Amino acid sequence: MNPFCPNDGTSYNFYLAKDGTATTGTSDNFGCLSTHKGEQWLYIKVATPGDMKFLTTSVVDHDYAVWGPFPSKSSALASCGNLPTPVDCSFHPQSAEEVTVPSVQSGSVYILLIANYAQQDQALTTVVAPGNTAGYDCQDVIDILETTPPTTSPTPSPTPSPTPYPPLPSPPRNVSRCECWNKPDLLACPLVRRALEFECGGGEGTYNYECTEDEKVSEGRSYLIYNLLPWIYKGAFLLGLRFVLGCVKADLGTTNLLCVGLNNSTWILIFVNLCLLLLLYLSRCFWPVWVVLFVIWLHVDVVMCIINRALNAKPVAKRAPDPPRSNLELFAYTNNKKGWKEKAYSTFELKKAKKDAKVMKKIEKKNSRHVKNVKANFRGGAI
Secondary structure, three states: OEEOOOOOOOOEEEEEOOOOOOOOOOOOOOOOOOOOOOEEEEEEEEEEOEEEEEEEEOOOOOEEEEEEEEOOHHHHHHHOOOOOOOOEEEOOOOOEEEEEEEEEOOOOEEEEEEEOOOOOOEEEEEEEOOOOOOEEOOOOOOOOOOOOOOOOOOOOOOOOOOOOOOOOOOOOOEEEEEOOOOOOOHHHHHHOOOOOOOOOOOOOOOOOOOOOHHHOOOOOOEEEEEOOHHHHHHOOHHHHHHHHHHHHHHHEOOEEEOOOOOOOOOEEEEEOOOOEEEEOOHHHOOHHHHHHHHHHHHHHHHHHHHHHHHHHOOOOOOOOOOOOOOHHHHHHHHHOOOOOOOOOOOHHHHHHHHHHHHHHHHHHHHHHHHHHHHHHHHHHOOO
C-alpha cells in the first residue's frame, strides 16, 4: 500500500496499470463496487481538519472507495481483510470522479482504493477539488508519481491554514448532480442531495467532465443531471424515477435542465417536454433493463426525428399536372385559366370543351380516311 498526498492543488499523475485480478477471500466490504479489478491501494494522512475533496481523472472509466478514519497507518494496514463499509464510494461510469469525505480530523488515516474498471492501461491525474479545506501530511509520500513532486517541504506546520485552490476561469460552466451512487442503502438515497461542481473544458486549471458539443452547455449557468443507476441495481427503477421527478419539481425555476443529443449512447432522454436527463451506462445494466431503455430511446429518437423534420420542413412544391388522358381533358385543361388542380369549369367551358372534342374526333376520322385512301392509291399504282 503506497502513500498518497493531494496537498497543494498541483496535478499529480500516477500509472493505473491494467490488472485482471481482484482482492478475493477477504471479509472486506467494498460498498458500491460490484467489481474492483485492477486495484490501486493507497493511504492518506490528514494533517489539519476540514473537508477532504479531490478529483481523479483518466482517459477511461475507473471507480473508487474510501475507508476510515483509522488512528494510524499501522491500524489501517491491520484492518485490511476486514474493512468496514466505505465512507465514500463511486461506481459511476465516467472517467472523472470526486472523492469527498467531510469533517476529517488531524492525524487520521484513510485507505483509498482505485479500481481500473475499463481494464485498460491508463494514467490517473489527481488534483485538489474546490471546497477542500483539509491539509495532508506528505512525509510518507514515495515515488509513485509519474511527474516530479513539488520541491517545497511536504511537511505542513502543526496548524497551517489550508492552501487555497487556484481560482477557476470566469465564468465557469458548472454541473451539479443530485446523486446517490455513493450510498449502498437505497432508503437513504432520497435524503442525499450532494451537489458537485465541475468545470467543462480543457486547459490548465479546468476539470474535464467530458462535455461534448451536443451538450450545449452555457457559461455561467448551473445544470442538474440525475442518476438512476443505483435504483437499477436495486431493482427499483420506478422508485428512483419518482425521486428524480421530485428533484425536478424542487429545482425547476432555479435550475436549467441540461439537454443532450441522442447520438451519445451514455445519455437517455425520456421526457422531451421536461428535458429530464437520466445518466445511464447501458453496458453495465443487466439485459432486461437494457432492452427497456433501448425501446424508450428508440421511441424518443422517432419523436425527435419527427419534431426536427417538422421544424426544418421546406414548403412542398406544387405537383405538375398529369398528362391529359383524352381530348376532352386536353381541351378542358387548355381552356381553364385557374390551373389544372382547380377544375372549377363553368357550364359554358364544359360545353365548349365537349364541342371541341367532337370536332377533333371528326378531324381525326377524316384524316384517317384520307390516309387510307392515299395508301390504297399507292398500292394500286395510281400514285
